[in-house]
Amino acid sequence: MKTSSIIKTSLVALVASSALLAGQLYAVDNTDSTVKTEQVAAKGDKHHGHKGGMHKMLRKLDLTDAQKVQVKAIYEKYQANRPERPTKEQRAAHKADMLALITTAGFDDVKATEMVEAKQQMHLQKTLTHMKMQNEIYQLLTPEQQQKFQDKFNSGKGHKSRY
Template identity: 80%
Template sequence: MKPSSILKTSLVALVASSALLTGQLYATDTTGSTVHTEQVAPKGDRQHGHKGGMHKMLGALELTDEQKVQVKAIFGKYKANRPERPTKEQRATHKAEMLALITTAGFDEAKATEMAEAKQQLQLQKMLTHLKMQNEIYQLLTPEQQQKFQDRFNSGKGHASRH
């Protein structure tokens, strides 16, 4: 294969993967505000929102009705404080910036670094918020439920694998 052909193929693959990642960056959680303790949708079922991780874990812990109400309130509190989903125009602008960065003859490392740091900061904030929410829920559990939580967490049950 010619070097220019390899470069073109690589760029097309990079653009395609960037477009896919952009969708993931701006995806929203479509789960309802209710706490579901019954059987959850299979992993990857995006049609009705992903119901794994904490929802699956809570279902296995056999929460009392009072705990379910409290957990629902915690989910609601964190959902209300979640940042707004970027508009269609903002997503299109971000996608255009990524394409320009990828296809420009001279790579703008400063702009790439700025974009990467912005995404990293967003992910950091999301993770911190998620961990705070999980901590609040964990504190509601009885000692027996906390032990079961820890056992399931350590065995990987109740959490989506991140391979």
């Protein structure tokens, strides 16, 4: 009787930890891939990182020199306001918290939910900020450029959706 209870508890903990780790692996993979794609973009790959997407689209819109200066100013404004990445110590502390949550005999749903919600909130803020920046840049375009932008955006040539 006692052995089956221990096995059931262990199995539940294993399933819960697998689910939590899977979510964290995807979250970690997203942040790691952001760093990797920025490094690849710095080496000249135009299909990944910040040198793809909006930059590629803007190059096809034949911006005036004045528009290029304005776009650069918008990029720099948002770059300056970007929150700093967690330090190595903060990432290690988060990893330790996850390990403690996973390995504890009683799974703490509240703590796990808080951790997931914090990660989702950070992603939400990052996405909203990026969309605001894109909106500001779009507003700089002439009506003809805006139409061309919309046409290219809708065609999505060679672009794989993240969602």
